[in-house]
Structures are given as C-alpha cells and as structure tokens.
Amino acid sequence: MDWLDHRSTPENPVVQRQELLDFVFEGQRFPLIDNQLGIRKPSGWTAALSILTTYTSDGARAPYEDALGADGFLRYKYQGNPQHYTNKGLREAHALKVPLIWFFGVRPGVYLPFYPVWIIADEPHLSQVAVGLDQSQVTLAHDAASLSPLERRYSERISRQRLHQPLFRQRVIYAYDSSCAMCRLRHISLLDAAHIVPDRDERGIPAVSNGLALCKIHHAAYDENILGIRPDLTIQVRSDILQEVDGPMLQHGLQAMNNARIALPRRRVDRPNMEAIEERYERFRAAG
Known part of the structure; x- marks a missing residue:
C-alpha cells in the first residue's frame, strides 16, 4: 500500500x-x-x-x-x-x-x-x-x-x-484517449468524466456511454448549460454567451467552441448514447 x-x-x-x-x-x-x-x-x-x-x-x-x-x-x-x-x-x-x-x-x-x-x-x-x-x-x-x-x-x-x-x-477518460472531447486538452489531472444524463437522475448510470471526457472549464459550462451538444454531436454555445465581450477564456475557451464537433471514442460501444444526448440537449434548450 x-x-x-x-x-x-x-x-x-x-x-x-x-x-x-x-x-x-x-x-x-x-x-x-x-x-x-x-x-x-x-x-x-x-x-x-x-x-x-x-x-x-x-x-x-x-x-x-x-x-x-x-x-x-x-x-x-x-x-x-x-x-x-x-x-x-x-x-x-x-x-x-x-x-x-x-x-x-x-x-x-x-x-x-x-x-x-x-x-x-x-x-x-x-x-x-x-x-x-x-x-x-x-x-x-x-x-x-x-x-x-x-x-x-x-x-x-x-x-x-x-x-x-x-x-x-x-x-x-481512457475511452476518450485522455483528452477533452471539446477542446482536446490532454492533461489528465485537468479532465473530468461528465455525465450526459446527470447522476442524480435514476437513469444517469455510470456507464461510459453516458459520459464525456471534458476539461474542467467545459465540464462546468456543460453542467451550467452555457453550452450543449446537439444530436448531430456539434457543440452549441448559448446565444447570450456568444454576444458577451470578455477576455481570452471567453473568446477562445467558450465562444470558439460553437459549431465544433466533439471527438468520439474509437470503440463504438464507448460512444455517447444518442437518446441521452438528445434528452440532455432538450434540457439545454429549455434552460436557454
């Protein structure tokens, strides 16, 4: 030990x-x-x-x-x-x-x-x-x-x-080759496993197909519905965030993600469950 x-x-x-x-x-x-x-x-x-x-x-x-x-x-x-x-x-x-x-x-x-x-x-x-x-x-x-x-x-x-x-x-994190699915950051200590359907939901099971490897800033933004993932696996940033003016983190870390596609695991079994993606996207739209 x-x-x-x-x-x-x-x-x-x-x-x-x-x-x-x-x-x-x-x-x-x-x-x-x-x-x-x-x-x-x-x-x-x-x-x-x-x-x-x-x-x-x-x-x-x-x-x-x-x-x-x-x-x-x-x-x-x-x-x-x-x-x-x-x-x-x-x-x-x-x-x-x-x-x-x-x-x-x-x-x-x-x-x-x-x-x-x-x-x-x-x-x-x-x-x-x-x-x-x-x-x-x-x-x-x-x-x-x-x-x-x-x-x-x-x-x-x-x-x-x-x-x-x-x-x-x-x-x-292993399924996503130790990189953020949105920005491709590869520092493992700065990566989280984000639930697509939240773990507080009874359907939010800890399965890889209900997870995304995200850096801490994009995990927080995803949880706060600052950005979402459309059913075509493209990132959508909330419209009010796109209109804000702030420093380089807002510009390059969030606004630049709009319309970018997420990276996917090599193994099909590890890829996001599409029903979960669609359900979470509807929550994002409702929050916006």
Whole structure:
C-alpha cells in the first residue's frame, strides 16, 4: 500500500497488470495479484492480500448491477467452491479485520487500486462477501441488520463516491484517449468524466456511454448549460454567451467552441448514447 501511495498519482492513478505481477518485496518477487484467480492469498499467509475485478465493457454487462447491496455495501463474489483456499483467505481477512487492496479493471490489463478495504461480512449462502471502503462503513457493518434508511443512503453514497465515481472517471477518460472531447486538452489531472444524463437522475448510470471526457472549464459550462451538444454531436454555445465581450477564456475557451464537433471514442460501444444526448440537449434548450 505504501508503494501504491507513491505509484498512483493524480496524473497516472492506474497500474498495469504486469507491474503487479512483477512486484518485488525485500528482494524477492512477490505478486500483488494472482496470475489466474481474482483473489490473491500468498503461500503461507492466513488471510488474502488483494481482490481483483476484471474489466468488463458496458456492452457486455450493466455496470455495477450486482455489486451494490440494498444496505449500500459493495459485494465481491467467491472464487468458485466456497472451500477454495482463496475464499478461506477472504473469511480469514474478515475474522482478523485486516485490510486488503481491491484492483478494479478500467480496461484490459489496467487497474485502478482502492485501498485499504475491509471484508465486513461473509455471506456464504450467496457465495459472496461484503466489502467496506472506509472506516465509516466498517462501523456501520456492526449493525448492518438494523440500519436505518438514512444510514443505508449514507453507505450507498460512500460506495459511489469512493469507487463508482473514480472508476467512471477513469474509464471515460481512457475511452476518450485522455483528452477533452471539446477542446482536446490532454492533461489528465485537468479532465473530468461528465455525465450526459446527470447522476442524480435514476437513469444517469455510470456507464461510459453516458459520459464525456471534458476539461474542467467545459465540464462546468456543460453542467451550467452555457453550452450543449446537439444530436448531430456539434457543440452549441448559448446565444447570450456568444454576444458577451470578455477576455481570452471567453473568446477562445467558450465562444470558439460553437459549431465544433466533439471527438468520439474509437470503440463504438464507448460512444455517447444518442437518446441521452438528445434528452440532455432538450434540457439545454429549455434552460436557454
């Protein structure tokens, strides 16, 4: 985890599969993930060290549809037979209350690490464990059966903020080749994953097809309906903004975007959902 603190930066928060397999500790090769399995329990260890979720495209599976329980806690499925040594390692991690690392795939062979995480419940009847992303969820898990609706919503918000939002951001930015879809800025630390249908809307799912990689100024302008995207994927700047007179940011950063086309991901499955684009454009028109 100390190595990850130094390895994962705002500019490059992800890690490659091979460097996780080639990790060296005290002069010895010590993989941080299993080469074949989703759970890493090193030989001689009692508890598991890490869990891994492989990348799955939006087209293959609805994102996170089976990961979040009604109590707001994330779930992780057993590795096959409940008595498999890796699953026993998860149960031991729960019993010993030791932290793990969760590597979540953002594209094939590339992972976004979340740590420390804790196994907060074992659910053998469902072949899964519940995972806590911070100490507040660990505390809530002590009385999971009697959580109030407010506590469940709080737990769900933690799961979305700690995992879903960073994961959505990274997958969207990768899909757009680490550049703003409007101005092509390529500084990752200045890029956001903007929802087309807002995430506060129940249909605003964290799928790449509901996202756009935008720099922070264009993300804010999009959210504030200063500019919109027409169904032909052309940018439209609000008429009153086009008539304003101000400095170079207004002129080059906003007004110059009018009638420009947005850049699209190479993979068709990652491209914007057109129904979402049309719905959001109607909101832009109404706001104008």
